Amino acid sequence: MMFIISLLKSKFSVNIPKFSHNNLKKIRTGLFYCYRCTMSNKTEDIIEKTKQLAPRLTNDKHKGQAGRIGVFGGSIEFTGAPYFASISSLKVGADLVYLFTNKEPATVIKSYSPELMVLPILNDPEAIKKIEPWLERLHVVVIGPGLGRNDQTFEVITKVIETCRQKQKPLVIDADGLFLIAQRHDLIKNYPAPVVLTPNVMEFNRLVGDTPGDGSKQEKAAAFLMEVGSNVTLLCKDHEDEIISRGTTVKVSGGGSGRRCGGQGDILAGSLSTFLAWSIMADYAPNVACYAACRMVRDLNSKAFVKYGRSMTATDMIPEIHEVFEENFERK
Template sequence: MHFMKKSSKCIINIFSLKYLVSKRMSTQPKFLKEDYLLAKCKQLPPSLSQDKHKGEAGRIGVFGGSLEYTGAPYYAAITSLKVGADLVYVFCMKEAATVIKTYSPELIVLPYLDHSQAATKIEPWLERLHVILIGPGLGRDESTFNVIKQVISLCKKLRKPLVIDADGLFLISNNIDLIKDYPNKLILTPNIVEFSRLVGNSETEKYRTNSARLFELCSNLTIVVKGPEDIIFDKAIETKVTGSGSGRRSGGQGDLLAGAVATFLCWSMQKDIPIESEESHDERALLASFGGCKLVRECNKVAFSKFGRSMTALDMTSMVHTVFDHYFENKKNVIGSVFD
């Protein structure tokens, strides 16, 4: 009898162990390969049709631009346009507006970030935008951060897909509850230093473990950790973007990435991709992140093959068309050999 009781306990413990192992395995992230994601990304660009009106392919809002930093919002905004968004609005400080306008006549520049009634001026514009990007060239002035806090609150209310980069990440690092229960897709695009600041831990190789608190706050979160290989992950799936690029690290390349991700996110949200269920997972933000990372890495490679050490982020923007055609439109172009 005593032996049977001990045996029963052993059997129960074995089944308990199997259950715990099974549960742990079921919560392990699913890794998606680049080929799979690239094939999916090719489905995102909207068709070009005479029946469509201006704005359908994307209305993007970029929040950034200060006295010190006018290039960053330009790079993000012009890349968003060149990838294929129809309209891009730059919300900046008054001192930056005229400078940014001289860079490009295509951008709609609104000097509202330091307006005395900033949130009131900005809210009507937010309603018409598909995706909001916060951070490039924002600066760290406390009064600007106070406005951005209001903007994030408005984006929550309007359920706008959101991308946060650069100084926007610095704001989030010190005010982490700003992303709590965000109701739509939210993509953070930190480099390794910014990621360490976000999670309060320098062990970046444990990126998913260190991000547990962020995912507890926001289940709609996707994180892109930029580095020698870009690591993209959400609460259930992950991938890496490797290869291409070059050793040239001129300023502005992260801004290009943020702008590209914003347009891809707009398109992915317009597509009929199944939302999360027992059988599937909503991959839209991860697809958008992959598309932006892949495009910018290849732009870096192609621009470097032409300009070498003199390559700048501006040279990379001129390669968006070539790279996009090759990877996302299934077209072969005159410099296709560069991609081999």
């Protein structure tokens, strides 16, 4: 066991598996797929791939091709988080975002933006029956922003994840979604599509729990990933972000500021969902999408901080998305 974990801990700068084009077709038709891996050992390679993610804006495209994202979140206490995740997904470049929430916060969230399609069906007695048809059209599903920890909500979200498994929908899981996964590793074990978990330090410790290992972050992450399967990626948020998958650790630093306002994790989750949809379309592994999302949020923070300093909030970061995208990801 420890020998295997030791092998998993071996750390390359970047090790990006690619999907074959045949496998990409299977993703889109909902059939099972697996990775076909190629190796890279240069950080520059992953940066270059992030610059190839965005679909070109040509006249032959139609609405929805650049990404249809579903966000499951929001509660009477937390209406901002699902908004930040959803609007970030749109501003990065997804065409359509569907926000699934409870009835109570729905009107408030709708008032934040006319661009979001808010579906107040998460606490409906027939929630899954009503949600399932919408899942068919989604490229990526985000679970967790502002979700809350109500037992009834968790029951519905459990069924949502199980349905996403059947339909092989890629997942981004954050915030209260991670709280559920910490109790139910089985929900993502051997999941047949990419899953990206986005824990902060506290959420990571809760997630790995009593996982065997010597106590180091790398050891615990390796053991956790061995337990849940090869399609799971950890995007660990800290002063230096770490993107950890089996046998691979990619670190992202620079940018940002000392301002740690709430909502930045939601912006990350939303941005990541769009980048993840594009990475699958472009035949890249989730590492590329994770790197792009980390770079995006770090640079959003630094640009907004220059303007607003200590008074900066997550709301101030949203208008910076266009400029940061142009500088880092727009195809020349």
